[in-house]
Amino acid sequence: MFVQVNAANGVPVYDQIARQVMFAVADGALSAGDLIPSVRELAKELAVNPNTVARAYRELQGQEIVEAVPGTGMAVRAGAKTACRKERRDLMRRRVHDVLREALGAGLPVDEVQTLFESELKKLSKGRTREKTHDQRD
Template sequence: MWLPIDPRSPKPVYQQVVDAVKEAVAKGMLEPGDRMPAVRELASQLTINHNTVARAYQELERDRVIEVLRGRGTFIATSRPCPDRDARVRAVAARIRELLIEAHHLQMNEEELLELFQVTLREWRQERRQAQA
């Protein structure tokens, strides 16, 4: 399994692993029930420390993206609404607010931001289609 890890990024490596797995799932490249590599195996493939992968797996399990079946391995979870959904929806709203602030400082008005949103959405749909083909 390959994931785009950049050790030079200011984003912590474990967080990059978490985000990359979430993106792969969102795009349908990984599906519920798919087996994830063992911690040490993925670490070796990405040439990062196994502790870093272990931490990422813990985070992904907390977010119910993966399920660890002790002694059997790690798998993409069958998605169910997670208990703290409301909190996370509020978090998404907070990030939308951050976009509005950033857009203001770029002298991008709300209509332009909305359009950028829709353009990005179209690109995203196309990537998903290609990933699943």
């Protein structure tokens, strides 16, 4: 499965699970109608309490990303991809905003913050391009 959790990163595990499912939908790795693992199955795979997975799934249901399919399990809802892309973009915008606010609050000049941001983005973009090229060769 595509979900990995890190209990030490400061983000609640249920939120990590919900975000990763949402990001998988946004990326197209999960499509409308696709089943997600059962609570018990994912809890065992991640070695977490089933209540943690159940909470993540309740969050996803509340956001209308997944729905219960009687006798089958939980499936990605039609139209979820658009909502997931928007939520992913909003989450990233908030995180970038927080980092920029911290940098400016620490007294860094705007031009230095912009240079740092652009430099890091360029590095990450190059690495991502290399990853895609490598994946295409495999």
